[in-house]
Amino acid sequence: MRWWREQRETAVFAATTLLLLTGLAFAAAGERDWANRVWVAATVFGLAYSTVALIEAARRREASVDVIAWLALAGALWVGEALAGAVIALMLASGALLEARAQARARRELSALVARAPRTARRDTASGPVEIPVAEVxxxxxxxxxxxxxxxxxxxxxxxxxxxxxxxxxxxxxxxxxxxxxxxxxxxxxxxxxxxxxxxxAEASTYAGVVRLVEQAQAQSAPFVRVADRVAVAFVPVTLLLAGLAWAFTGDPVRAVAVLVVATPCPLLLAAPIAIISGISRAARTGVIVKGGSALERLAAGRVLLFDKTGTLTAGRPVLTDVVTAADGTLAADEILRLAGSLDQTSAHVLAGAIVTAARDRGLRLSAAEQVVERHGHGIEGTVDGRRVRLGKASTIAGGPMPPWMRHARRRAALEGSLTVFVAVDGVPAGVLLLEDPIRPQAPRMVRALRAAGIGRVVLVTGDHADTAETVGRVVGVDAVHADRDPADKLALVRAEQRRAPTIMVGDGINDAPALAAAGVGVALAARGATASAEAADVVLTVDRIAALADAILIARRCRTIAFWAVGVGMGLSAVAMLVAAAGFLPPVAGAVLQEGIDVAAIAIALIALIPGKTHTVRLPAADLATLQRLYTEHRQVRPLVERVRTVADALDRPPYETGPVRELLDELQDRLVAHERAEEAELLPIMARALGGIEATSGLSRTHAEIEHQISRLRRTVEDLIPEVEPEDVTDVRRLLYGLYAILRLHNAQEEEGAFSLVPEPSRT
Structure with missing residues (x-):
């Protein structure tokens, strides 16, 4: 029975083809009677298959247009058109086979995701690895x-x-x-x-969640597909009326049979679902799981896009931006970070991973921490290389009135929207770690791409503070910002926007689930695991790359257009063929062959949805991608040097004015930063020009490369002209140049990350 369910269409097609060819062989040999007998057998076989299909549809309580094929087969037997009956049987079998193969082809990516789900694991034991079912992990x-x-x-x-x-x-x-x-x-x-x-x-893991999403995607029909089904059913009485009129006016039942033969609405029944499932499959290849055809159609119809901020327009995970050292400079910034990273290796706190990662990215040697004590809400304390290290809030670390440098660090963090981790070493405040949730470099480009794809309004809605939200909104280019919103407020905003135009809501947290469920289409970012938002959403991004959403919208709109074309062309040709058959110019045999051609054409048009179309994702050659990744690694390595420019400038706020740190900084800027900028000019900008369309895309970066070198040169000349006894006026010029250089470097780095390094796949950027 299982073999029959899986191979039924192939077996029926093979049987009807064999019977038709056998009849033709008899006819060629002059054995007309035997030929007719074989063709009658093929017709009866097709009639039996059609009867079974009708019974199965009745059991599912579904209306079926197979009744037209059944009447055509019965009519061919009644009027003695044995050859036409055999051709109709072959048409019916080949249509079923085409549908099965096309559906399988359209679902290929979805089915592949399900088929490759891991089933076993190897547990590491004292006696060696032991294979166990994955469910037992x-x-x-x-x-x-x-x-x-x-x-x-x-x-x-x-x-x-x-x-x-x-x-x-x-x-x-x-x-x-x-x-x-x-x-x-x-x-x-x-x-x-x-x-x-x-x-x-196993059940709570990412891939199990993806498989569940895929199964949901395969189980749901699109509104267009359901409409097509209803139109196809309504097509039955129209067909019977036309066949009856052709018979009544001419008295020739063969014309009625010919009308029935070409009237099967296969383009409606096959092309629409194949085009829709092809779009879903195509989206899955880009890392976007669309939960069914209905979600795909609503994604294509979306006109207003609402974003949550954290984890959507921003990275959703903090990164270290700077290390502020104590005014006495007892410990260098790298040593403070090394001690903090060594201690945080044992912590599960959300900021601990960022601190450890930053220390490793700077090539610092982390030591094992001992006597570690972590108290929720108070921080963590332990011994690292014989020194007692404590991380926590300002009040915990200061133990009394905060010194000026700590107050300055807190004020700076508040202005920049940064998080702070204060560090004490051997009971003395030693430094402050500044962390922030950075804007995704590709976010501004993605918003522009969404507008180009037809999104008319972009709204940022977040529970974060207004100043931080406004900053993000300005950078990425949204139309409106709604800050300090709780889940209920987000839900109300989505409903208000939905009353104006079809909406798409994008989020990644549990607090986004109500808004995702209420939107026309809810899109969840679940690259770091399936969450409540993924369960509530209609579309799930399994990639940590929001540009995939713009591609998914393009795919959705393209496959919907292809579905309309496939149905329109197929049904238009079928309607013309019906009229020609009713007029007596298309006999049943030719009609059956023509209808087969129409079916093939409609399915072929529908399968165009599987062919890659226009996307917003830039695909780079392997050599260019490797160069970009190398340069991006260097780019990250010089970030701390950029932050040192500001730190050195801040230290020149009171006498005695030490110029030694400025001279050391200049040497490093020349040796590391300038060399890096020249490498980018020679290697990065040509890649950008090829990928983004000409040298105009790189002219701004090239200009800032030149300006950076110019400012470093001015700073060096200014410092070299200083007399041993540095006066306050001299320091003013140096600080002005340092702060100006810092501003240029920050802006330049942001431009590079948006314009060039956003082309690096996100996994390689972590």
Missing amino acids: AVGDRLVVGAGEILPVDGRLVDRAVLDESALTGEPIPVERRAGEDVRSGVVNAGQAFRMTATAG
Whole structure:
């Protein structure tokens, strides 16, 4: 029975084809009677198959247009058109086979996601790895993942790993993950075997969530498909009326049979769902799971886009921006960060990972912390290399009135919207770590791309403070900003916008779930795991790249257009063929052949939706991508040097005015920063010009490269002209130049990250 369910269409097609060809062979040999007998057998076989299909539809309580094919087959037997009956039977079988194959082709990416779900895991035991069913993996289990194996559950790396994340992200370039990083199930080990600790069971892991989303996507029909089904059913009485009129006016039942033969509305029944599922499958290839055809159509219709801020327009995870040292400068910034990172290796706090990552990115050697005590809301304390280190709030670290440098750091953080972690070493306040949730470099470009795709209004709605939200809104280019909004406020805003035009709401947190469910289309960013937002959403991005949303909208609109074209062309040709048959110019045999051609044409048009169309994602050659990744690594490495420009300028606020730090800074700027900017001018800008369309796209960056060198040269001449006894007026010029250089560097870095380094796939940017 299972074989029959899976191969039924192929078997019926093979049987009807064999019978038709056998009849033709008899006819060619002059055995007309035998030919008719074989063709009658083919017709009866087709009639039986059609009867079974009608019974199955009746059991599902679905109206079926197979009644037209059934009447055509019965009519061919009645009027003695055995050859026409055999051709109709072949047409019916080939139509079913075409539908099955086209649906399978359209669902290929979705089915591949489900088929590759991991089923076993290898638990690391004292006696060696033991293979177990993936359902038996428990949180905390130590697992071994061999080369080429799929990660069975979500976990945290014990060893370094090289992973192929293309199944989830669509990016073909393997990425390197460090020990301690979180990894997701469903990705492939592209390097040596490694160990990981399970942080979720199989059902709660990322890939299981993706599979559930795919199953939902396959189960739902689009409104256009449902309308097509209703139109197809309504087409039945029209067909019967036309066939009856052709018979009544001419007295020739063969004309009625001919009308029935060409009247099967296969373009409606096949083309529409194939085009829709092709679009869903195409979107899945880009890392976007669309939960059914209805969601795809509503995505195509969206005109207003609402964004949450955190994790959507911003990275959703803090990064270290600067280290402020105590006024006495007892400890250097790198040493403060090293001690803090060493201590935070043992913490699960949301900021700890950012501090540890920043320390490792700067190449600092982290030590094991001892006697660690962490108290929620108060901070963490422990011993690192014999020194007592404490991280926490200002009140915890200062232990009394804050010194001026700490107050200055707090004021600066408040102005910049940064988070602060205060550091004390051996009971003495030593520094402040400044962290922020950065705007995604590709966010401004993506907003522009969404407008180009037909989104007329972009709204930022967030629970964050107004000043921070307004800053993000200005940078990315939204039309309106609504800050300090709780989930109920977000829900009300979505409903208000929905009354004006079809909406798309994008978010990634549990607090976004109500708004996602209320929007015309809810889009969840679930690249870091399936959340409540993913369950409430209609569209789920499994990639940490919001540009995929613009691509998904283009795909949705394109496949909807293709569906209309496939149906319009197919039904238009069928209508013309019906009229020609009713007029007596199209006999049943020719009509059956013509209808088969119409079906094939309609399905072929629908499958165009699988062909890649216009997207906003820029695909780079492997060599260019490798160069970009190398330059981006260097770009991140010079970020601390950029922040030192401001730190050195701040230190010149009171006598004695030490110019030594300025001279050291200048040497590093010349050796590292200028060399990096020249490398970008020679290598980065040509890549941008090729990818983004000409040298005009790079002229602004080229100009700031020149300005940076000019400002560094002016600063050096100013410092070299200083006499040993530095006067306040001299320091004013130096600070002015330092602050000006700092502003240019910050703006230039932001432009590079948006214009060039946003082309680097997101996994490689973490």
